[in-house]
Amino acid sequence: MSSIAEFFQHLVNGLTLGGIYALIALGYTMVYGILKFINFAHGDILMVGAYTGMFIFNFLRGNSAMGPWWFIAFLIAMLASMLICAGLGMTIEKLAYKPLRKATRLAPLLSAIGVSFMLSNGAAWAWGTQSRKLDYPFDNTPLNIFGISIAPHQILILVVATIMMVALTLFVSKSRMGKAMRATSLDQSTAKLMGINSDQIISLTFGIGSALAACGGMLIALDIKVYATMGTMVGLKAFVAAVVGGIGNIGGAMLGGLLLGLLETFGIALLGIPTSYKDAIAFAVLIIVLLVKPEGIMGKAEKEKV
């Protein structure tokens, strides 16, 4: 394998991983943008998304043999799991965060950690502690493209992640509700003066963020196994990606996610960082960014209000 091919190989691997981080990071950043609050249960939503997606996929394909139907069933399962998790995210917001909106900033944070425990323990209780495998919805024999070996599931991840990010960008920049979301995140009380219902916007934000997490959960389940605490480390890294990109900034979350995916992949491949230390890369990057540019790559330094 030539070194150029090798470079592109890592690039594809890094972008695949980064695309998933980005999808999940968006949920953290959107919620933070509006409520200035880190939803620590976000990683567990992606776990629920992976489980429900897997169950629906298995149900839909039944005993049929692998074929085009499997792929269609996978896409249906993904959409269904996104819808279910959007509902779950909005319900959690109503029950666990909304009553605490006027409380000290620490209260919803603790509530989120509680929700996180409830979801992961609930999943272990309901679905067992054994990890499961989400089957590929197609023959996943790697394809050889210009000397680069790309697995079909990587193409699926890249395509889905790209579609989701483009769709979100269009929604936020062009649609009436998207603009209202940005206005609310910039200045909630002035947004209210415009007639924008901030409760509705907050709910919508949780819905969209959770749907993206479910999508990311199902995609990462193609790479790792599905288990009750699968969302912890992935969620934490996506959070790091959101902070690195500049928390509250949607473009920043996408950039941070991709960057983190690339750094992890190239860190192992080029710098020879042992695979077992892979997870440390994200946090090392976080520390460096916090030291050099605490507001994140695309974040704006916030002025303290006095």
Next chain:
Amino acid sequence: MSELLKIDNISVSYGNISALKGVSMSVQEGEIVSLIGANGAGKSTLLKSIVGLEPLKEGSISFRGEVLGQAKGGHYKGVPTNLLVRKGVALVPEGRRVFADLTIEENLDMGAFMVREDSVVQQRKEEMYEFFPILGNRRKQKSRSLSGGEQQMLAVARALMSNPTLLLLDEPGLGLAPLIVQDIFNKLAIINRENKVTIFIVEQNARLALKSSDMGYVMENGRIVLADKAKALLKNAQVRAAYLGE
């Protein structure tokens, strides 16, 4: 002429500090009314309580005979802020508060958030660009790139996008050069005359505010101490000494 806004004996407090102490006043349809007073007199609090951003402790506020907010024995009940714009009340907040990361055009879109017909929004935007040419020339720019005076124009234009019956302005002249403030007040007079918008201004620049107004109120320490025709207030010895520096 009929009474558009009626404020009846309202009190507002922040913790133990009372900001408004039994304030009563009214705004007649078609007029420009200004409320003058020193920093901290409670002027902004009054506007915030009209739009439901500050709960009343006592009293009531009604608009066109409909109660917007009222409190009895410290228990407040009011129309949520986000529904007021539907009723025809728009506020230009203190410090302009334009959405800095949104373009000028998007800011205007937000002003017309409640208007569902795209063609109406489009038409109103064109009207605003005509009325405030500086906004039209820079519609695709982020509003943070505007100067203070331009941002104030944008904040007024944004509020007008909802086609309000009553336009409330909180210190539109704050921190702006006198010529620009004059320009803003001229524009407000046109809006009042031609679009039949009733205007209620809270302002520290007493002379300019009273010159542009039909009615004037003077607030001190959370109380209305004077209420008269604006012309009469301009001649009032007490006002001249305390607010006009004469």
